[in-house]
Amino acid sequence: MPRVTFIEHDETIHEISADNDATLMEAALDNLVPxxxxxxxxxxxxxxxxxxxxxxxxxxxxxxxETEETMLELAEGVTEFSRLACQIRVNDTLDGLTxxxxxxxx
Amino acid sequence: MTDAATAMNADDAxxxxxxxxxxxxxxxxxxxxxxxxxxxxFRRLRKEDPVHYCAESEVGPFWSITKFDDIVKIDSNxxxxxxxxxxxxxxxxxxxxxxxxxxxxxxxxxxxRKAANPGVAPARLADLEGLIRERAGKILDGLPIGEEFNWxxxxxxxxxxxxxxxxxxxxxxxxxxLTQWSDVTTNVDMFVSEEKIQERxxxxxxxxxxxxxxxxxxxxxxxxxxxxxxxxxxxxTKDMINNPMELLGNLIxxxxxxxxxxxxxxxxxxxxxxxxxxxxxxxxADPTLIPNMVSEIIRWQxxxxxxxxxxxxxxxxxxxxxxxxxxxxMWYVSGNRDETKIENADELLIDxxxxxxxxxxxxxxxxxxxxxxxxxxxxxxxxxxxxRFERIEMVREPIRVxxxxxxxxxxxxxxxxxxxxx
Ligand code: HEM
Ligand code: FES
Numbered sequence: 001m002p003r004v005t006f007i008e009h010d011e012t013i014h015e016i017s018a019d020n021d022a023t024l025m026e027a028a029l030d031n032l033v034p035x036x037x038x039x040x041x042x043x044x045x046x047x048x049x050x051x052x053x054x055x056x057x058x059x060x061x062x063x064x065x066e067t068e069e070t071m072l073e074l075a076e077g078v079t080e081f082s083r084l085a086c087q088i089r090v091n092d093t094l095d096g097l098t099x100x101x102x103x104x105x106x
Numbered sequence: 107m108t109d110a111a112t113a114m115n116a117d118d119a120x121x122x123x124x125x126x127x128x129x130x131x132x133x134x135x136x137x138x139x140x141x142x143x144x145x146x147x148f149r150r151l152r153k154e155d156p157v158h159y160c161a162e163s164e165v166g167p168f169w170s171i172t173k174f175d176d177i178v179k180i181d182s183n184x185x186x187x188x189x190x191x192x193x194x195x196x197x198x199x200x201x202x203x204x205x206x207x208x209x210x211x212x213x214x215x216x217x218x219r220k221a222a223n224p225g226v227a228p229a230r231l232a233d234l235e236g237l238i239r240e241r242a243g244k245i246l247d248g249l250p251i252g253e254e255f256n257w258x259x260x261x262x263x264x265x266x267x268x269x270x271x272x273x274x275x276x277x278x279x280x281x282x283x284l285t286q287w288s289d290v291t292t293n294v295d296m297f298v299s300e301e302k303i304q305e306r307x308x309x310x311x312x313x314x315x316x317x318x319x320x321x322x323x324x325x326x327x328x329x330x331x332x333x334x335x336x337x338x339x340x341x342x343t344k345d346m347i348n349n350p351m352e353l354l355g356n357l358i359x360x361x362x363x364x365x366x367x368x369x370x371x372x373x374x375x376x377x378x379x380x381x382x383x384x385x386x387x388x389x390x391a392d393p394t395l396i397p398n399m400v401s402e403i404i405r406w407q408x409x410x411x412x413x414x415x416x417x418x419x420x421x422x423x424x425x426x427x428x429x430x431x432x433x434x435x436m437w438y439v440s441g442n443r444d445e446t447k448i449e450n451a452d453e454l455l456i457d458x459x460x461x462x463x464x465x466x467x468x469x470x471x472x473x474x475x476x477x478x479x480x481x482x483x484x485x486x487x488x489x490x491x492x493x494r495f496e497r498i499e500m501v502r503e504p505i506r507v508x509x510x511x512x513x514x515x516x517x518x519x520x521x522x523x524x525x526x527x528x
Contacts, residue, residue, distance in 0.1 A: 045178055
């Protein structure tokens with residue numbers, strides 16, 4: 001099971017083991033990591049699973065598709081590192097991934 | 107008129123949904139909602155014809171989408187399902203159109219939404235929390251104990267109006283004007299005669315004149331986080347002042363969007379907890395349930411019953427042929443009761459798992475911009491209620507508003523039980 005570290009906005013760290021093939025959103029919710037609301041349950045329709053993934057990892061993850069791009073357009077505090085956690089599936093190549101959480105979901 | 111249509115005249119009793127031929131069900135009739143009879147109609151549609159075509163109604167033909175997942179699909183497909191020209195079933199009148207970004211497609215929608223959004227973004231909300239708490243406390247402290255009164259007037263309307271005044275940085279002593287403009291916009295009685303229609307327009311013109319003054323003042327002042335300053339200073343929207351009807355449209359959106367919805371969520375809490383006393387017990391036993399309860403109340407109430415889209419091309423959807431130009435109505439109020447998606451969907455369960463996953467705020471690019479402010483107001487109010495009162499007892503059946511769009515209450519009569527005399 002790949003290990004993923006979620007860092008909250010106040011720097012609280014949550015290290016979890018994610019199920020292979022779960023999305024990062026599911027992994028966070030299943031492991032009670034706070035800070036991801038996931039109001040649409042993973043259908044890329046709410047943007048309340050907004051996270052940041054830094055450069056070093058970004059290349060190992062498939063790029064944003066159009067719907068994700070569109071939803072992020074309207075999210076708060078978006079940067080080039082922004083992603084929607086429900087659109088990223090965990091696998092072994094992501095073992096050791098670090099994910100940053102925003103101040104709040106909107 | 108068909109038999110079924112005549113059977114639905116205003117004074118008649120509401121027929122059993124199964125006594126009407128499926129193709130003659132017309133969900134645009136406000137009295138179904140006013141009498142809280144819509145639920146069984148939607149249950150039938152979800153089961154027998156989840157993508158339903160109503161060929162004839164007062165507002166022309168329209169499709170009803172009634173299942174949760176189907177609604178999410180359409181709501182997130184703005185390329186094929188347009189929000190123009192309107193998001194209510196009727197079309198706007200041609201001689202008084204008020205464009206607003208909820209009824210626009212990209213790219214215009216996106217720039218206008220982005221201009222107003224910082225007014226309700228997380229950073230701003232953190233600043234407002236203390237103020238809302240103080241006001242909620244004041245309103246609650248002013249309520250009579252042991253006497254009957256209308257919760258809608260004394261609490262729901264008062265708190266949401268104060269909040270709205272703050273979001274606009276609107277002169278506080280004039281705040282009742284906001285309620286008035288909100289009410290003339292949504293009240294169906296304002297459309298019944300030419301006289302009423304003119305009265306409504308006159309009131310909205312006053313609204314425009316008032317805000318035009320504010321706009322000019324704010325444009326000359328340093329930028330702030332109220333909606334008017336945000337739009338007056340944003341390069342993408344600062345010229346809206348030259349397009350008065352579009353300014354008025356967006357004002358109406360920001361006033362009505364945040365007003366009725368939150369007001370009715372506040373009233374719904376009282377109705378829901380009184381109709382489900384075991385849930386009230388759970389809340390009193392464990393106040394940490396409040397945030398979850400807020401989401402559940404908003405699902406259960408579904409303050410806006412639907413949003414409408416218009417098909418931009420011929421589309422096959424769940425085996426039905428939707429034609430270019432057809433009206434497509436996404437009934438959130440039905441999706442939120444979809445038994446195949448939400449367990450015990452008819453019940454209010456304040457400790458429901460994944461209560462946030464409801465559709466009352468819509469989805470996709472038009473998803474409610476003010477959802478966090480709405481939730482915050484309801485949450486803080488309940489936190490302050492529990493500090494003060496044992497129970498708020500609803501003394502008779504609530505009176506619902508006559509609308510197929512706004513799911514709300516005009517009267518919720520209550521009596522407060524003080525905390526110590528229990
Ligand atoms: C419980 C409270 C509320 C409910 C249930 C609610 C519901 C909704 C719904 C269903 C939509 C349309 C979503 C769609 O088409 O997919 C919407 C849009 C919107 N709401 Fe709310 N709303 C609430 C509170 C507020 C508040 C407090 C404000 C702001 C002051 C607000 C401002 C807006 C705006 C500006 C839009 C248009 C967004 C766009 O088109 O991009 N709402 N709301
Ligand atoms: S959970 Fe809604 S967009 Fe990811």
